[in-house]
Amino acid sequence: MSTTKNIKWGILGLGKIAHKFASDLRTVSGCELYAVASRNQEKADEFAQIHQAKIGYDSYEKLAKDPEIDAIYIATPHSFHKEFSILCLQHKKAVLCEKAFAMNLEEVSEMIQTAKENDTLLMEALWTRFLPHYQYVLDVVKNEKYGKIQKLEADFGFYAPYDLQNRLFRKEVGGGSLLDIGIYPIFAALSTLGIPEKIDAKATFFENGADSSCDMVFHYKDAKAYLKSTLLENTPITAIFHFEKATLTINRPFHGPSNVTILQNNVEETINFDNNTHGYNFEIAHFNQLLNSNKKESDLMTFEFSKNLMQTLDAVRNIIGLDY
Numbered sequence: 001m002s003t004t005k006n007i008k009w010g011i012l013g014l015g016k017i018a019h020k021f022a023s024d025l026r027t028v029s030g031c032e033l034y035a036v037a038s039r040n041q042e043k044a045d046e047f048a049q050i051h052q053a054k055i056g057y058d059s060y061e062k063l064a065k066d067p068e069i070d071a072i073y074i075a076t077p078h079s080f081h082k083e084f085s086i087l088c089l090q091h092k093k094a095v096l097c098e099k100a101f102a103m104n105l106e107e108v109s110e111m112i113q114t115a116k117e118n119d120t121l122l123m124e125a126l127w128t129r130f131l132p133h134y135q136y137v138l139d140v141v142k143n144e145k146y147g148k149i150q151k152l153e154a155d156f157g158f159y160a161p162y163d164l165q166n167r168l169f170r171k172e173v174g175g176g177s178l179l180d181i182g183i184y185p186i187f188a189a190l191s192t193l194g195i196p197e198k199i200d201a202k203a204t205f206f207e208n209g210a211d212s213s214c215d216m217v218f219h220y221k222d223a224k225a226y227l228k229s230t231l232l233e234n235t236p237i238t239a240i241f242h243f244e245k246a247t248l249t250i251n252r253p254f255h256g257p258s259n260v261t262i263l264q265n266n267v268e269e270t271i272n273f274d275n276n277t278h279g280y281n282f283e284i285a286h287f288n289q290l291l292n293s294n295k296k297e298s299d300l301m302t303f304e305f306s307k308n309l310m311q312t313l314d315a316v317r318n319i320i321g322l323d324y
Contacts, residue, residue: 004292008034010069010093012060012084013076014047015167017098021073022051024280031288037063060084064091071291073125074098077167078174079324082107085122089114094121096287100179100313101306103324108310112303121290123298124306126187128255130282132273136260137241137250141192146264147244149193152225154185156255157213157235162206168231169210174324176210178203178316182229184255186312188239189218189225195308196220203320204232211322 009031011018018036025033035055038044044056057063063072064087071094074084082102088095095115101124102108115122128134141149157177162169169175189196196218203214213230228235239254240247246264257279261270290298297303317323 004030005070007031007070007288007291008068010034010063010066010072011036011047011053012063012072012074012088013080014038014043015075018047018073018075019050020278021075021280021284022047022053024277025284026051027277027281028284028288030292031284034069035063035066060087064088064093069093071096071121071287077170078179079103079172082111085111086114089118089120089122092118092120094287094291096123096125096283099124099126100174100183101310103174103179105307105310105314108307112307115296119296121287121296122303123287123290123301124309125283126183126301126306126309127280127283128184128187129191129301130286131257131279132275132282133250133258133260133271136271136273137248138191140248141241145243146246146248146262149223149241149243151223151242152189152193152227152239153242154188154225154239154254155228155230155235156181156184156237156253157228157230157233158237159233160231164208169206169208171208171210171324176206176212176322177229177231178211178214178313178320178322180229181231182214182216182227182316183309183313185225185227185229185239186216186316187309188254189227190305190309190312192241193218193220193223193225195312196225199312199315199319201316201319203322205322209322211320214316214320216316 033053037057041058048056072088074097198219200217203211216227218225237253239250249261257275259272
């Protein structure tokens with residue numbers, strides 16, 4: 001049964017990404033930002049005012065218990081994803097939880113189990129999967145338009161001054177390059193080539209033990225993926241697919257709204273995907289549709305894919321000796 005209702009959203013965790021999400025939510029029809037929550041009332045009130053939410057809560061539990069709310073977007077640091085996803089699911093709130101879904105496969109499995117026990121929708125908010133340019137690339141891969149992939153090169157890196165006040169560097173909340181930005185090159189490989197047969201990886205570390213950079217090679221039967229994440233330098237942030245008959249480049253930033261350049265027979269063509277939002281509206285629209293269709297799992301960002309992604313991240317961490 002599909003019913004179309006005005007979906008009332010809540011946002012849990014009010015950092016930088018939550019502002020972008022809230023801004024894009026306003027561009028999607030059939031929904032509204034109803035309430036937001038922070039551990040700080042002043043911050044909650046300020047965020048609510050900026051993004052026209054009706055209520056600002058000073059506790060996450062109050063948000064989860066609000067009977068008016070249909071869906072909650074979780075935008076806290078990674079280490080809190082499991083705890084707050086489960087809190088919301090137990091109060092029958094549909095949960096869109098920011099990537100990385102959790103800290104490890106065990107936590108992800110527990111979140112999925114809780115969603116099933118409560119018969120409530122849960123999805124990992126890996127926005128790249130829903131962006132028009134990436135949908136286009138997945139279609140090219142699936143239909144073998146230029147033959148099979150022989151090599152993938154994908155990177156994500158930027159220089160950030162080491163600062164333990166910044167969540168990005170705090171190992172205890174999942175900081176470091178791998179979980180925060182390395183997930184995107186890994187996602188590019190898994191979504192186009194599948195699970196690798198073998199992984200090589202090496203990393204460098206900050207003095208507190210968080211990874212500062214990670215270089216990976218994923219080995220497949222007939223292809224290799226060369227992947228990189230770093231907080232030490234600016235990198236191109238592109239994904240280059242070398243097919244049998246052409247080279248396709250997702251231009252900077254490959255993980256966000258972008259365009260695609262195809263080089264075939266020395267002829268170059270760039271395909272533009274016009275977008276005037278931050279790009280979160282596409283995953284929001286998909287999630288709204290799932291909710292209105294009474295679905296409990298996404299057909300695009302499936303539980304199986306989220307588990308495979310986290311299992312691969314766990315495997316890389318095991319190789320480089322990174323333990324949270």
